[in-house]
Amino acid sequence: MSEKPDSKRRDFLQLSTISIGAVGTAAFIWPFLKSMNPAEDTLALGTTEVDISLIEEGQSITVKWRGKPVFIRKRTKDEIDEAKKVNIADLKDPEEDINRVKKDEWLVLVGVCTHLGCVPLGQKLTDSKGAYNGWYCPCHGSHYDTSGRIRKGPAPENLAVPPYSFLNDTTIKIG
């Protein structure tokens, strides 16, 4: 029982059994954990096409994409100027307006506050637009500007720009 060579052999056998057992257990757990990630059909709900011909200057609409609200705003001249003249160095999440739009008058944003996921106010004409004339999140008080950039409050990032393209002058495809 206690001779040296024997115990070495045993250590080896014990260790290799435990390792194989551990690998096996991990391989067994993996599919269970993976099953909790978004399913194929959830991933497939990828794109939404939107007709934007009826949106007037200064108006916004909200559409649903992947279960999330997407804001589409046709910006006024003033709003565009306001977004452009901001000094980038002052921003929490520095980004030029030009890199956030494809055409100056069309601003397309995921309408989900980057703090804890509320939908910011500012889509309806009667809504509060916050201190920077864009959107205001009432949950914990984040203010976004006319480019959807975070200016004040706890949110760490600008409102996200979803992947989108102009199919023609009056239709946008999101996703």
Add this chain to the structure above:
Amino acid sequence: MSGNSEPRKYKNPVLNWIEFRLPIISYFQKEYGEYPMPKNCNYFWSFGALATITLITMIVSGIFLAMNYTPHTEMAFDSVERIMRDVNYGWLLRYIHSNGASFFFIIVFIHIVRAMYYGSYKYPRELNWILGVFIFLLMMATSFLGYTLPWGQMSYWGATVITNLFSAIPIVGEGLKTWLLGDYTVGNATLNRFFALHYVLPFVIFGVVGLHVAAVHVHGSNNPAGIDIRSKNDTVNFFPYMLIKDTIAVCVFGVLISAVIFFGPNLMAEVDNYIPADPLVTPAHIVPNWYLAPFYAILRAVPDKLGGVLLMFGAIAILFVLPWLDTSKVRSCNFRPMYKWFMMLFFVNFFVLGYVGMLPAEGLYLLIARIGLVYYFGFFLIITPFIGWIEKPKTLPLSISDVYLGGGKESPSPVSQKEIH
């Protein structure tokens, strides 16, 4: 617990037959019959029994609700309304369950206050305390999951805000959140799994409660004087004395909860949760369940996303190490002239945090939340170790019986108590 000792003999042949094969009869006799309770325990010691009964009530009412509930985004709200309007006594089941959750937390808060004030968390009951904090965590998770199920506006947006907390974790956060939700937003996959977990967690809690009670029974219960049991003179048997006392507590509790269930069933509910969930519109003011509000206040008091999340979870995690932060050997605050007042202030502070946690996080409320946050952590990390070093405790009574003879500085209790024994 009886292990290798002689099996007990019972007159009843059936009991005897069972006992010989599985010594469960003697186990219950020892742990819930003869179990010696310190005779000076006050009604604060009934809240463990109350919590157990409430847990059972939650499980029973939950199972019957589940028979009529549908965990699907298109049907969940309507199925709950059907429970309220059409299912026989469905309204009662639901009001028992929703108010039961609130009362469960009231009871457990008082139970924790008891443990803190009388120093029950100290040697040799640290593991008992740790299991208790663990139960508290599981309870918060369970009721958060349950609150999602009616699929009203508060359900939806509460779930959104809380699951988004995980996205604050660097690098893995966003992926972790998606994994928890099973979707990019709170959706049908989320509702389904929340229901599955909400169903099973209470049974896990039940198991941990078993360990929690077993752990306290090893060295016996603490008591208002915070001193050890010295002799049989210091105790009364659980049966019948404590059982009767706990039964009285249960009766009073029954009256209180019935008053709420029948006369104010929505007092502790949010009206917005009677509006079906709308993923495109956030309510103007998201309010957590009142029992999560103190922690929510801490979250919002910090102007940084990750910092807020860390401090919120830290506020709970710090409870785990309380036994090692307290440097005083004296358990009961009755004999700790300085710490007693800081402890009271801690309870008041926690209440205030809860209050501002339900109000918008701006102006004065935000300032109060920040002060409350500082005191919360200051109490654990600075005051508790420091007072233990500098405080001069009052003289402890020699034994629990001595309490009734005027030992220690506590005022003597009615003589009649002494004569029970």
